[in-house]
Amino acid sequence: MWRQSLSVGVASGAYGVSFGALATASGLSAAQACALSALMFTGGSQFALIGVLGAGGSGLAGAASAVLLGARNGLYAVQVAPLLRVRGLRRVLAAQLTIDESTAVATAQRVPAVGRLGFWAAGVSVFVLWNAATLLGALAGGALGVPGAWGLDAAAGLAALDPAGRALLFGDARTANTFDGTAVSDEQLQGIWELARWAPTAANTQPLRVLYVRTGEGRERLLRHMADGNKVKTGMAPAVAVLARDTRFYDHLPTVMTIRPGMRDQFAGDPQRVDMTGTYNAALQAGYFLFAVRAVGLATGPMGGFDAEGIDREFFPDGRFASTLVVNIGHPGPDAWFPRLPRLAHQDVLSWA
Ligand SMILES: Cc1cc2nc3c(=O)[nH]c(=O)nc-3n(C[C@H](O)[C@H](O)[C@H](O)COP(=O)(O)O)c2cc1C
Numbered sequence: 001m002w003r004q005s006l007s008v009g010v011a012s013g014a015y016g017v018s019f020g021a022l023a024t025a026s027g028l029s030a031a032q033a034c035a036l037s038a039l040m041f042t043g044g045s046q047f048a049l050i051g052v053l054g055a056g057g058s059g060l061a062g063a064a065s066a067v068l069l070g071a072r073n074g075l076y077a078v079q080v081a082p083l084l085r086v087r088g089l090r091r092v093l094a095a096q097l098t099i100d101e102s103t104a105v106a107t108a109q110r111v112p113a114v115g116r117l118g119f120w121a122a123g124v125s126v127f128v129l130w131n132a133a134t135l136l137g138a139l140a141g142g143a144l145g146v147p148g149a150w151g152l153d154a155a156a157g158l159a160a161l162d163p164a165g166r167a168l169l170f171g172d173a174r175t176a177n178t179f180d181g182t183a184v185s186d187e188q189l190q191g192i193w194e195l196a197r198w199a200p201t202a203a204n205t206q207p208l209r210v211l212y213v214r215t216g217e218g219r220e221r222l223l224r225h226m227a228d229g230n231k232v233k234t235g236m237a238p239a240v241a242v243l244a245r246d247t248r249f250y251d252h253l254p255t256v257m258t259i260r261p262g263m264r265d266q267f268a269g270d271p272q273r274v275d276m277t278g279t280y281n282a283a284l285q286a287g288y289f290l291f292a293v294r295a296v297g298l299a300t301g302p303m304g305g306f307d308a309e310g311i312d313r314e315f316f317p318d319g320r321f322a323s324t325l326v327v328n329i330g331h332p333g334p335d336a337w338f339p340r341l342p343r344l345a346h347q348d349v350l351s352w353a
Pocket of ligand 1: 173306
């Protein structure tokens with residue numbers, strides 16, 4: 001718990017330097033930047049405010065964005081209040097320290113007393129480091145001129161994903177088995193690929209192809225080939241992606257592997273290498289795809305239970321694409337989760353050399 005608290009403080013510190021530098025670049029004085037960090041003390045809202053000011057927007061518009069983003073802290077308060085049970089001055093202090101990080105550390109502890117301590121430890125650690133870093137960034141930004149020239153604006157991009165982001169992708173994310181009626185737009189589906197396409201593959205081969213099944217007719221054709229246990233949920237999901245491997249991915253190498261012009265022909269003459277590289281990297285990309293779906297706030301239901309030859313004949317009749325995974329996408333419906341199954345313990349997985 002102590003380590004978690006300190007590490008979230010240090011991670012936020014990196015953002016604090018950025019905030020200080022960007023705040024002064026968007027016209028605030030160092031004192032104003034520090035006052036925002038001490039009083040407002042919620043990173044997302046502070047960045048929103050200076051973003052609006054920096055783009056020439058009014059203080060009122062900036063404050064409105066900040067309030068909207070800060071509203072989530074009210075929800076955190078509802079979550080941590082029963083744990084903390086504080087009154088008077090301590091309640092005011094607790095309110096000021098109720099942020100993503102303190103809530104995450106508090107609620108991650110099994111024992112309530114440790115959770116309470118975690119709340120204060122993470123809150124104070126972030127508060128101290130965030131404010132010190134803001135001062136540093138404001139002074140450095142002012143002294144050095146344009147933050148971009150020193151990479152201070154990029155520091156936010158390099159900092160770790162905050163606990164809420166990690167929970168969205170990993171700890172809280174579940175595999176959905178039912179879906180409610182909320183639609184998923186084509187733009188959201190394109191947005192998923194816009195994220196997933198940047199993830200790495202061997203020699204930049206990118207063998208994965210995605211077929212989004214959207215129409216009623218497409219759905220019926222797909223359902224014929226799904227395993228019986230997967231039919232109901234696949235019929236329910238607002239969008240379904242069929243992930244497939246392009247068996248001739250190497251034909252794209254001249255455009256995506258420009259630094260190695262001969263590579264296409266090397267692959268073309270080596271079917272075993274094509275098979276291994278394609279299968280391995282399409283599987284990697286399928287994993288990236290699932291996490292991109294989670295990153296845009298949607299739930300996934302990946303399924304290997306289907307007749308792959310049947311789907312290939314149905315949707316990829318020229319034989320070039322080979323289906324590997326079908327993924328239901330949408331908003332979870334009632335009783336969407338099976339019981340959470342245990343994961344292997346660290347010691348069963350990790351070794352050190
Ligand atoms: C490659 C792959 C294939 C899967 N195939 C099926 C399937 O055919 N049917 C099904 O109901 N669940 C399937 N699942 C779902 C897994 O059982 C589920 O993701 C896993 O148990 C973790 O569940 P959780 O995210 O709720 O903890 C599959 C998952 C993956 C990643």
